[in-house]
Amino acid sequence: MNRRSKELLWALYGRLVMNSWTRRLLERCSYLKMITQSEAIIALRKREDKLDEFYWRGKLRHYGHALDKGLHRGDFSRGRGKRAYGLVKDALSHVSSKEGRRDPSVVWAARRIEQYEDFQTNESAGIVAAYIKTTCRHDDLLDAIRTRRSVRQYLDRPIDDETIKKIASVLDWSPTSCNRQPGRVYATSNPDLVRKCTTLHRGAACFTNIYAPMFLLFCADARLYRMPVEWAMPYVDVALGVQNCVLVAHTLGISLTLLTCATLGKRDERNLRKMFGIPKYFHIVVSAIGGYPNAGAEVPVRKNTELFLMK
Numbered sequence: 001m002n003r004r005s006k007e008l009l010w011a012l013y014g015r016l017v018m019n020s021w022t023r024r025l026l027e028r029c030s031y032l033k034m035i036t037q038s039e040a041i042i043a044l045r046k047r048e049d050k051l052d053e054f055y056w057r058g059k060l061r062h063y064g065h066a067l068d069k070g071l072h073r074g075d076f077s078r079g080r081g082k083r084a085y086g087l088v089k090d091a092l093s094h095v096s097s098k099e100g101r102r103d104p105s106v107v108w109a110a111r112r113i114e115q116y117e118d119f120q121t122n123e124s125a126g127i128v129a130a131y132i133k134t135t136c137r138h139d140d141l142l143d144a145i146r147t148r149r150s151v152r153q154y155l156d157r158p159i160d161d162e163t164i165k166k167i168a169s170v171l172d173w174s175p176t177s178c179n180r181q182p183g184r185v186y187a188t189s190n191p192d193l194v195r196k197c198t199t200l201h202r203g204a205a206c207f208t209n210i211y212a213p214m215f216l217l218f219c220a221d222a223r224l225y226r227m228p229v230e231w232a233m234p235y236v237d238v239a240l241g242v243q244n245c246v247l248v249a250h251t252l253g254i255s256l257t258l259l260t261c262a263t264l265g266k267r268d269e270r271n272l273r274k275m276f277g278i279p280k281y282f283h284i285v286v287s288a289i290g291g292y293p294n295a296g297a298e299v300p301v302r303k304n305t306e307l308f309l310m311k
């Protein structure tokens with residue numbers, strides 16, 4: 001196919017995708033994909049027994065969050081939040097193992113129940129928590145944000161498991177819708193696996209020898225969402241956390257470069273899922289390769305953020 005025909009095809013494709021009807025259809029498909037793996041459908045199919053503890057921990061954070069918000073209200077009053085209280089209690093009843101009961105999400109939700117019950121009977125007026133100020137200086141944070149770069153060549157220096165854990169551990173420290181904290185990171189520093197993973201991504205074409213000491217997959221548990229309007233939320237929630245990981249990696253001298261999964265073909269994604277054992281209800285949001293940089297990258301031109309400030 002010559003260049004002109006290719007350009008014409010791309011233009012046609014762009015037209016179709018930009019067409020509002022096609023876009024709406026695509027959005028609906030994404031929504032359908034999410035909804036078929038979401039809580040509502042699982043419940044409909046009465047497959048609750050198949051829900052693992054990770055799911056119930058998620059529901060405890062979600063429902064516990066509703067209860068928690070009520071307890072933090074300045075105008076907290078007794079008798080409110082009964083529905084949320086019931087939902088948290090029900091979710092808690094699904095966690096019975098000793099290990100599950102020790103899980104931080106479970107302990108946190110159980111504490112919310114205790115507080116709620118306590119506040120129904122005494123004169124206390126809900127939770128009053130002090131605002132915690134950060135010790136990080138504005139300039140330091142700005143420096144980390146602005147010096148972070150996506151580099152495409154790395155030193156032949158391995159990354160140890162402790163460092164990978166440090167990077168992954170901040171994924172769920174970003175704001176998440178209803179405090180779901182849906183993230184899960186699949187990671188490898190095995191050179192063969194890294195090479196296999198990167199060759200599946202067309203986005204990795206510009207890397208020197210496609211060598212990288214580390215490969216990460218950032219995923220979202222789609223089961224925790226159920227409303228049609230929430231179809232994009234798993235991606236929003238995890239994407240916010242990915243920036244945490246990228247910045248923390250940067251403070252450790254590691255550059256993470258994101259690889260878009262949009263360029264993954266169906267078969268490539270299947271292979272990737274098989275390699276890591278990723279269940280289908282975990283949506284791959286984005287992947288990343290990383291390492292200690294061998295060279296930097298020029299700062300891409302930054303357009304000024306458009307801000308319309310109403311007075």
Ligand SMILES: Cc1cc2nc3c(=O)[nH]c(=O)nc-3n(C[C@H](O)[C@H](O)[C@H](O)COP(=O)(O)O)c2cc1C
Binds near residue numbers: 149206258259286300
């Ligand atoms: C969602 C997403 C997907 C990306 N995919 C790729 C990719 O497939 N290949 C690549 O080389 N870079 C990828 N990048 C990195 C961008 O090219 C890079 O962030 C951009 O050029 C700006 O450069 P900077 O990160 O150094 O500021 C991706 C970035 C994002 C946010």
